[in-house]
Amino acid sequence: MTAHPEAQYLDLLDRVWRTGSERRDRTGVGTRALFGATMRFDLADGTVPLLTTKRIFWKSAVRELIWFLSGDTNIRELVRQGVHIWTDWPLAKYRAATGEAIDRDAFEARIVEDDAFAAEWGDLGRVYGAQWVGWRTYEAAGEGLFRAGQPVNQIAELVKGLRDNPSSRRNIFTGWNVAELGGMALPPCHMTYQYFVADGRLSGILYQRSCDLGLGFGFNIFEHALLIRMLADQCGLLPGECIWMGADAHVYLNHGDLVAEQLTREPRPFPKLTLAPVSSIFDYRFEDVAVEGYEPHPHIAAPVAV
Incomplete structure (x- = not known):
């Protein structure tokens, strides 16, 4: 019998909690962490990795992704x-x-x-959306002087690249703008995305430098899959794989009850996602995204470390 794809997440959650290195962190709460983890989720059947062992507020995740794409901060x-x-x-x-x-x-x-x-x-400073659709550039304006140039819309460039040169190894965007990290409320955790087209299907890989497995991951993986679906629709492709790479994958020390409860629960079928047709990736609205068949276990409350 094939294992439920959510088992990958539960296994990592369990391993991090049992065997992770205990570390101090900027929040003062402390974590247990492992370095370097990978998960793969197949999107070809229309399902999306929306965790079922606890309720994920997917409507907030949709609104957040659309907010990112708007460039608002x-x-x-x-x-x-x-x-x-x-x-x-x-x-x-x-x-x-x-x-x-x-x-x-x-x-x-x-x-x-x-x-x-x-x-x-x-x-919040120039967080995700500002970098995704308005990466600042500068041009020479005389000796030792520079002026603002035309901002780079990485998402628009990505869509163009996937349409015009789908086999390129440069179909990438990132939020990790070193020059502007200090002015961000939170430097990007889900920082770099790359895409791969094969046999008419679009797959995406997310490199996440830091992942709060207890609270953040459920949002991160769903939004990653949703963005793949949006890009596929905009580029005349079918969805392929949603691949996640986590560097510092951690659980906060005050999330022990969350871990214990979640690991007792059996995963349920992933829901299906449908998108209404829109003319541009920047035209999606909340009403254009539908999730069907989502029947998760109850939400598990846990504190956010700031």
Whole structure:
């Protein structure tokens, strides 16, 4: 009997928790980690790797990916849609800067209602979307002087490359802009994507420098698969494989209850994903994405390390 594809994830979660190296980290929480892991998921039958051993809030993941593709770096639009996954970072920054013990709901309300407050405190720096669709360039403007050049839309270039030269080994995009890492609320964890076309099918590989297996992975792998599906539709291709490579794959030390509960659960069938036809990869809206047959085990709550 063929093992359920989610077993790859559960096996890694178990191995990291049992045998991972215990490490200090920037959050102060601490992790157990292993270095270098790979998983492969077949998308050819229309399914997507949406974890079933706990509920993943896939609607928030869809909204986040569309937000990335828009190039937006302010949490305001996410908050307006009820997506809270990026709020903790600017909230922590605001509390540290002002000393105000504001709760998340009050902070988000001010982000939505107050333009100036949102501009000052809601921006995350040049995180994912800014690099994906607006990578800054510079050109000479005299001796020792430079001026801003035309930004590079990596996603548009990727679509063009997959259409015009699908066998290229340069169908890649990345968020790891060394010059701008210091100004980001969080440097990109899912940082580099590469694509491969064979027999009319599009496969993608994601190199993830850092992966929170307890909370982040479920979002990361689903969005990776969703992006493959979007790119395939835009380039007249069928979906192939969704491949994930994790460098520092870790579990936070305060996620022990999550691990123990999740490892008792049997995976259920992956759901199917369908996309409405749109004219450009930048035209997808939440309503264009449908997930059918998703019947996971209940959500497992766990704290986010900021």
